[in-house]
Amino acid sequence: MSMHLAKVSEDTIFRSCDHDYKVTCDTCRLNRICIPLALNAKDLEQLEKIVQHTKPMQKNELLYRENTPFQSIYAVRSGAIKAFRTTNDGREQVTGFYFPGEILGMDGISEDRHASSARALETAAICAIPFNALEKLSSTMPNLQRHLFQLMSREITEDQLLITLLSKNSADERVATLLLSISRRNARRHLSATHFRLPMSRVDIGNYLGLTVETISRVFSRMQKAGTLRVDNKEIEIMDYEALHHGANLSN
Amino acid sequence: MSMHLAKVSEDTIFRSCDHDYKVTCDTCRLNRICIPLALNAKDLEQLEKIVQHTKPMQKNELLYRENTPFQSIYAVRSGAIKAFRTTNDGREQVTGFYFPGEILGMDGISEDRHASSARALETAAICAIPFNALEKLSSTMPNLQRHLFQLMSREITEDQLLITLLSKNSADERVATLLLSISRRNARRHLSATHFRLPMSRVDIGNYLGLTVETISRVFSRMQKAGTLRVDNKEIEIMDYEALHHGANLSN
DNA sequence: CGCCAGTTTGATTTGTGTCAATAAGCGTGG
DNA sequence: CCACGCTTATTGACACAAATCAAACTGGCG
The missing domain is CATH 1.10.10.10 (Winged helix-like DNA-binding domain superfamily/Winged helix DNA-binding domain)
Structure with missing residues (x-):
């Protein structure tokens, strides 16, 4: 395992072990880089009610598959995920790698089905966040709404960076x-x-x-x-x- | 001018001329492919209150510039726009072309400044939609909120298509x-x-x-x-x- | 221990870039 | 309206970075 910590920030306490799926957002050691960063304690409680902590994924397991109904977006808690789409001639295009604290699956919103697939590159723990519930929640929490817009916007700018990289x-x-x-x-x-x-x-x-x-x-x-x-x-x-x-x- | 109409759909009436900037969303001939498509008459009225119809842009005029403060997203009403970012060595990467009814500028949300620039490819009419106001509005209009999420999600999937195109x-x-x-x-x-x-x-x-x-x-x-x-x-x-x-x- | 997937290295091919020259559009002003 | 000059587009010859093909090596896992 390569998870040796280089430096411990003064304000971050590492409370939970990587693949423990009973952790809450409140105690998750990623809560300063994941969705919770935008929320106060009261709102966080609300968020925790809808977040699902599924059991750890095995290497090569699929998190979701292209063209299947879109339900949730996902936060990586440990491990790493690759997102990819399949071209019509059966080849694969990797569109991104996702590490702990990062959110994936937002490309499914527009058509209500996943535009890409996602596969665990190693053992991984994932939080599933049902999008309908998240959406409803964000109507009442301006900070959360803003944060979601920002997350999606960041995904766009990162895709643009990749486009530039591939092109130039x-x-x-x-x-x-x-x-x-x-x-x-x-x-x-x-x-x-x-x-x-x-x-x-x-x-x-x-x-x-x-x-x-x-x-x-x-x-x-x-x-x-x-x-x-x-x-x-x-x-x-x-x-x-x-x-x-x-x-x-x-x-x- | 090359705007000869090939076919007029039964439910679309073309009321306004291309570059007229006094048109409202209500009467805009693009209201079935632009933001209004998600809204009922009452909500549309609210939207119209915040949409700004600026004067037509000349060819080569900049709509917004990379790294300048993000205020609004933009809807193309006529003409065409190219979006691009400048690489550190001064070259340009075109990230998209935008035609009437399409929305651009959403990459500015995440950092509160534009991640790309946008330039008119020909004379163009543009609607500016102040994002703070739009955000506030969308808290009270679930349809609008959903539509915005979908628009951003579509931008992501389209960027992924371009990535695949460039890569494969x-x-x-x-x-x-x-x-x-x-x-x-x-x-x-x-x-x-x-x-x-x-x-x-x-x-x-x-x-x-x-x-x-x-x-x-x-x-x-x-x-x-x-x-x-x-x-x-x-x-x-x-x-x-x-x-x-x-x-x-x-x-x- | 042996197998198979993943990785490395080498030889050769090829699609696209680069450089160069010409041609065609287009706006400007006489 | 035409002439001029400048920008944009086309076409050709050649170069080169990365793909392809081929083969050997490595390492992880049953």
Whole structure:
């Protein structure tokens, strides 16, 4: 397990273990980066009434499937999820990776059925939040409503970043950008920004970045030779953060 | 002007001229594909109170600029708009084209400043909808709230389609897909699905599709030679819809 | 221990980019 | 209305990054 904590923030207390599904939003160690961050204690109580803590998912298990009825959005509590859609010729397009504290499934709202599928990349604990109930709740909680709009808006801007990445950047730049993104998201959860384990395969990385497995592998090798990374299968150590950042060639 | 109407739907009456900015949502000929579609007469009155009908935009005029404070989302009433973000090395990434009845600017919600810029591709009439007011309104109108969530969700799924297109499809497939998209959106507005004028330049098309101008030009030439299209500068006639659809190689 | 999926590395091909030159539109002003 | 100049579009020749094809290696799991 690669969940060694790098730094413990002064105002965050880690109370619950990763896959415990009896945890409440109130006590969840992610409540400062997940939906609860927008709510006061009273509202949080209301939210907790509708959030469902399902049992842990096994690796490769499907959370939801494209074109099935949309009921809930999902918050990752532990583990990692990949979202993907299937093209008409049967290939898969990975549209995103989701880590603890992040929300997925919002693409299902517009047509009332999921526009993508989601699969656990490793053992994972997930909170399901029934959308109808959430919607009703948000009518009475301006903060929650605003937060939901913001979450969806953020999903849009992140998709736009990926579009730009796919459209304008070289293989090396794309890989560097993904690694930086994972590094940042780890840091936000007080995990190491420089040493982590990739939960996804090379195939998934390539698929996400619009590249082949072979190219991903070669980029990793090149970066290792250049001294930017140390790569040991899925274990990544960023040796030269500056170089990686420069190699990403991206604002933000 | 290329706004010849192909077919007039039985339940849609075209009351107002394109660039008239005194039109109300109530009488706007787009009210069946824009925000009003979700509202009853009473709610519509409320909406109209907050919608601002600004004066027509000239070609190349900016509607909003990246990183400026976010105030409103915008509905296109006539003309066409391109949205784009600027990469850190100064290049432009076109993230979308917006036609009458379509909403843009929702990427600004998450950070309270615009994540992209928007520029008129031709003379255009725009409605500005102040977001704070819209938000407040939507707390009291479940239909409106739902509709806004759906609009944002649709933006997400459309970005995912573009991601897939950029990641998996050839130059020919990308161009075919864009033409089909424009064709469908024209049809929705009761304009010709087979004969239309592209409001954007080849540069913009290439930029949007992650290709160079030269490639766009070559693809058009190829498709013309194959008898799929007739291309006369920005004027496009789809001669073989089946072939184009097949060439797009995309579900949906 | 042995198998199979995942990963790495090498040789070759190919689609699209780049560079360059010409042609066609389009707005401006005489 | 035409002439001019500038922007946009087309077409060709060549270069190159990443895909493809192929083969060997690794590691995790039954």
